[in-house]
Amino acid sequence: MPTIRDVAQRAGVSPTTVSYVLNDTRHVSPATEARIRIAIKELDFKPNYIARSLRAKCTLTVGMIVSDITNPFYADIVRGAQDVLSTRHYSLILCNTDEAPVRELETLTLLRQKKVDGLIAVVTGANVDAFSEASDAGLPIVLVDRRLPGDHLCTVLADDEHGAYQATQHLLQLGHRRIGVILGRVGISTSEHRRKGYEAALREAGVAIDPALLQTGHSTVAGGAAAAKALLDLTPPPTAIFATNNLMTVGLFVTIKERHLRCPEDVAVVGFDDMVWLSVFSPALTTVAQPSYELGKKAAELLWNRMDEKKAGNPCLVILPAKLVIRESCGQAIAAVTH
């Protein structure tokens, strides 16, 4: 691999000058510049970014922490972030935590050691101090999807509460009164917000909140299935179920299928998160569509501002709308459900 010195030698100038033309950072006579460019071409010289990073204290790399890239919701977020960052010539180191606080912490440390210029993270909620400390130490950080208590960091969220509110309200309008809800881990801000939206809609409709109708679990297919079983085992069972994330929704359908129940005839369902394939199979899922791609995009834009202008600014909170997409899985209005 040729270095800047090789180029300099070949062009008969000093490495300094080569560096300057490379970065277009001071005027160089057309003649020498031409010679240098030729040398660069001939040697097929490409600057070593590691060396540059060491010197310039800037790596053009940002860290991205999500719980699992395999979850289409996070994949969308990553893509959104990546699209804006790659435009700015940043690349992205991707890390999965699987919701494990230790891995999150290790990852954070690793990324700091690799000197990423910034960080976008979907947090587990367990490492509040570590993130604060990193931020205080000067690392630009933007959280996506979930907030951290205190809101000391820049955060981009979907309007979970309103999304859940709309979903629940929709079911209420269809005549449902016993509406089960499947929530993710307590302690994650999204679960909290979605529960609030659910309760707000019920309260507004004058429907009493039955704690037995709230089931929480890990945001996985298994977690959703377990919660679904608990709900369907109630007497009477709910006539509708609101599953508040994509994997748990799948778990719910696994259970529905296992029990040979029909949707929406036996249970109406509203999910959370949207994906193309949810609209083409039966029952096409009524769901709260999160602006997943935009979440990532917005997070990256905020991060970029902070990295670029070095103006840390105050922590900010951006909330993007979530909207209900009505399809078949809720069925038609039902008269009065009396169990």
Added chain:
Amino acid sequence: MPTIRDVAQRAGVSPTTVSYVLNDTRHVSPATEARIRIAIKELDFKPNYIARSLRAKCTLTVGMIVSDITNPFYADIVRGAQDVLSTRHYSLILCNTDEAPVRELETLTLLRQKKVDGLIAVVTGANVDAFSEASDAGLPIVLVDRRLPGDHLCTVLADDEHGAYQATQHLLQLGHRRIGVILGRVGISTSEHRRKGYEAALREAGVAIDPALLQTGHSTVAGGAAAAKALLDLTPPPTAIFATNNLMTVGLFVTIKERHLRCPEDVAVVGFDDMVWLSVFSPALTTVAQPSYELGKKAAELLWNRMDEKKAGNPCLVILPAKLVIRESCGQAIAAVTH
């Protein structure tokens, strides 16, 4: 940020010794080691990996190029690779090409400049020379999912041909004789292999190959929908359609839904790629399941061998089995289809 010198000073030793205890690379008296460790703790010193990389010529970072992380198939591959590499303390720079050769080339160059220790790629097929050159220049590379002509690089594939063969054979056994197939871009090795498998099954069954029944397009929902329309517009239309990747399968179902056709009654369908949610909605999809996670895992293992032992070895070709998962979307055996 404290440096190794700060630690040395605080412990009253030379930076050298600190470095040696850090890397456990030569014997140090217990007493000094203890002092050093205390200093490290007190200063909360963490080595700067950029500096280390520059010196050690090893970044503990590998590049991963896929066409789109938003496609669950690639997300799985990435996850598989990541799981094995993170165990080895490597992190991963993720890049999307969207099948654009230019972006692929830019990405390759960028990753080389960032001095990744290795590269895993799903190639577009257009930059054969660039990849060879990088490999010749000493960059360990493993291709996944698609091969490049000449097979000069280590490659991990799914058994596309046999997968497609099984799918087609299954449809034949059910009595179908006019079987349409929706293929991805020609020029991508997977399309070629899947076509071969399809044709082999037909040939074996003594069914003539009708070119009108082969439709190709971009591996997107839109591409799949277009191909589906072309097939369904034939007279007579095929009684079964084999869609050879996940996005195109969705496109097929979009079209089926638009035309108010029933599956499997009006058209039987076999897809490619499996995902949890495909098994819970109706019609549950019969599909050729690729070992996506294992593809990534295997690729990373091969890459790791090359990076670790510096034994480049010969290019190798690993083919992982793809297996047909039978569900409802093919329906029951039909007597004899005579159009």
Added chain:
DNA sequence: TTGTAGGCGTTATCAG
């Protein structure tokens, strides 16, 4: 058992 010194490939200050 420990330390000195040089260099990895760039960039940036300062001087010419």
Added chain:
DNA sequence: CTGATAACGCCTACAA
């Protein structure tokens, strides 16, 4: 308009 020169933070002969 151009060049020495000194870092950036770490590793590793070589020397003691």
